[in-house]
Amino acid sequence: MPGTIIDDVQIIDAGRGGGTDVPAGGDDDGEGAGGSNGIPQRAYFTVIQLGLAGIVMFFMALTSSFLVRKGLGNDWVSFNFPRILCLNTLILLGSSFTIQVARRHLHRRENAAFRRWWSITTALGALFLAGQLMAWRQLAAQGVFLVTNPSSSFFYVLTGAHGLHLLGGILALLYVSRRNWRRARISQVTATDVASIYWHCMDGLWIFLFALLYLGR
């Protein structure tokens, strides 16, 4: 039923589909505000988990390449880990905190607060990316580039790939703040929760990569 975002705060039922006595698929489970072909909202949770699985495999391939290449020979040269990366990490961790605050506000129907904290999260995300570019600048100033050494090659590749995925996350955050929920199949709560899951995972991925790059530099 069409309505404002205030209507749509039902906690998502994460039950499995089909085959039980409860009707599944294509029926009343999918009530997003005004949605046309309603697929069950849990489908969005399914797909984000799957997407993350695919992304994890991509980064695992790069990680194992990192470990193999490092262990291979004696041409792995350390470089100075840019200090700003620590600050960036804190910023990203902070954004995970603020996104949780935003979600709680949405679940309590406190829309103004939700919008505020959501924007803060988006800004922190953008700040993180800017910080990453600064880190690259700092490395370049040291004379450390993509081709300088395998250790730096992996640094640029891993931070670049993560940055791209985080940019995708920022686009998702912007989608949540701009979407007209009346015309969407996905409900606002679902979109917010799904974007948050992705965001937290990008945060977690960064922690992992940070540790890998720092310990393996």
Place this chain on the structure above:
Amino acid sequence: MKRKNGEQGSAAVAFTLAAFLVIFTLITVYLFLAKIWWFPPAISEFGTQIDAQFHRTLIITGIVFVLAQVGLALAIFRSRDRGQRASFFEGNSTMEFIWTLATVIMFVGLGLYGEHAWAEAHFQGAAPGALQLEVTGQQFAWNFRYAGPDGKFGGTKPELVSASSGNPLGLDPRDPTSKDDIVSPVAYVPVGQEVELIIRTQDVTHSFYVRELRLKQDAVPGMTIHMHFNATVPGEYELACAELCGLGHYRMRSFVNVVSQEEYDKWLRDQEAALQQQ
């Protein structure tokens, strides 16, 4: 029911399909037994073991092949539409269990049995006192190197490589151990002598392959890989490249000559003499 039974269930189709499967099976079995195009005879004890494992595998897969194709033919012919009602059975756990177990035993057993030959090739190094023979692949030629009287391989430098000036391996003239190294486009080895093969490459991945030795090993850039063999039958054996390396991959070939000890010694002396004269 919309279908016309006589048309779809025609005995002619069933028979033809079943007959083709049987005939195809017979032709295949015959060709494998007749060995018209087959391995060249193995020239080492190791090669004989490989051949034995191949035959074991051939027998087992052959039996499965015949049973499966003939079974399919039988099922097709027997169960063609003759107006009968199909039997309704959805499975048979006992049969399922039995043939799964049989397959596991056969396949895994076969695999375990064959590991022995692999272990011999790869888990152990060359016997002590083996003749050291280095082979280096490049686009698109093989070059063998013998260590010479000093028994040491001399140093090589990439920047010194120049096939056109007769230094395809880039031997360093300032290294005293490289002065007596013999470089040859073909290999000579004495019969019955354990040889340690040291495989290298200059540019891309190649693969050292001599059929009669039942020996194949990729030559990987950045790696030096050791294999060993002991050839017991004299002859000239062709070496072909077995890893795609560029446009000349099809003509990257050489020869391994297995000769008597006397002939080998003579060849070696001739090479050393030629080296002196340069």
Place this chain on the structure above:
Amino acid sequence: MVTHESGGHHHPPTGFIRKYIFSLDHKVIGLQYYFLALFSVFVGMALSLLMRIHLVWPSAKMPFTPGGQMTPEQYLALMTMHGSIMVFMVLTTAPQSGFGNYALPIQIGAEDMAFPVLNMLSFWTTFLSLVVLVSAFFVTGGAPISGWTAYPPLSALGQIAGPGQGTGQTLWIVGVAIFCIGSLLGALNFITTTVDLRTKGMTLGRMPLTVWAWLITAILGLLAFGVLLAACLLLLLDRVAGTSFFIPGGLVVTDTPIVSHTGGSPLLWQHLFWFFGHPEVYIAILPGMGVASHVLSTFARKPVFGYKAMVGALGAIGFLGFCVWGHHMFISGMSPYSAFAFSLLTMTIGVPSAIKTFNWLGTLWGGRIQFTTAMMFGLGFVSLFVTGGLSGLFLAQPSIDLYLHDTYFVVAHFHLIMGVAAIFGIFAATYFWFPKMFGRMLNETIGKIHFWFTFVGVYSIFMPMHFLGIAGHPRRYADTTGVNFLGPLHSVHYFITIAAMVTITAQLIFLFNFFYSLKKGEKAAENPWNATTLEWTIPSPPPFDNFAGRIPVVYRGPYEFSVPGATDDYVPQHLAPERVGKAH
């Protein structure tokens, strides 16, 4: 039939662009993938035909070759593109994204895939990758010559390593990377749809085996393509940015030292590539196995023998498929101890494959076989799968692989499994679902002629290759006159080429049947095969939302054929129990 109303009301698309170009309808998208594959398979066959002709008549005048005679690098370029186009654009699209897109939502009682926009995007991404891939033919230096496996350093060093290794190779890498993304997007849709959009009563245990196969295949794709994408990224950087992931130091190419790279590992590429590559070949065959089970059951009028075991076998093959990649690398210089482990795991993967074969035979035994063309291709699939699979037992043992690696024995093995069995799965699916897709029947007589030419033909082409391999004939040779021991094998090559020429030409029969029947075929009823699954409960062709708002409810499994006591020899899945006719 009991239905429940669908949640929303949606309107059919209007306008040519929305209906046929940027369609969101899974049926249209499925057909787009199918036609992309159809185009690609004829391109791939043409390339292989040129290759086969050159091998036997090296001085023959060839089209597109300046000077008339094919050069070795042209042969290798044809070979590289043949493999790449066939594996990616045919075998990874038609069985999964083609038929899966078309039939999966209907078979589970859904109105469309979970994410139609994503679905459309994945097709057009795949289309873009085809364009980029094929463009490699038209740049300076031509298409790459490093095979579909693109091993570095040959694929990483650039133009200096050989013709086609400049821009051509770069375009290949970019095209493949784009393909990875398209496949990943598609996999997301398939899995989500199967997990979350099944209609009431469609439990996992009542899903047709086609749906199980598409689901497991999508899981394989989701987990494998990310790895290939990473590998392509690193290879691209080695080529254009000067990194050294795969290129070691000290290389000299044609007397020119390569000083700009050091320390990389060619083996690292092989591990990454084959970690993807092995699941990829299961991606190519699994849907065909699902189709074979489905078609065999339908036309033998018998339930699938051992449904649970069939599902388990699909899962086991999928899982084990991730554990065996090293069997492509026994000779590579990788640790011989890991070769031992990979070998045992590979022999193990033969077990679920054997289970499936037994169960196919069990499905047929005691049946009442209708020899439709779809069924014949399904039966052919079983025969070909057995033959191709058994040669794998030789290659799975490193001691035997020592000899057979990189020979024509391997070419025979993977062609029989992929290039033929999987293709037969595609043909079976085509003959089976054509009536539903287009509302017309394919001509059965022409279909059977096509079947016979193809079945006899493919065995004629690929069986002799086993003997070439046993005789030691290395693969990827542009010419057979460079090595003496290949001389006695020329007659075999001749036979293979003739067989290939006939078989490839015979595929025109299929093309004719296809396009003629589109317009002039006998009109198809809703359920021409008396089949049980949900796609046969809707008109041929179906309305844009599949069920016209009335989603079926499922009451039983998908293979209820010849049920004792029922009047008909099939009971559709959607028929309420009280509506099932009873024999008196």
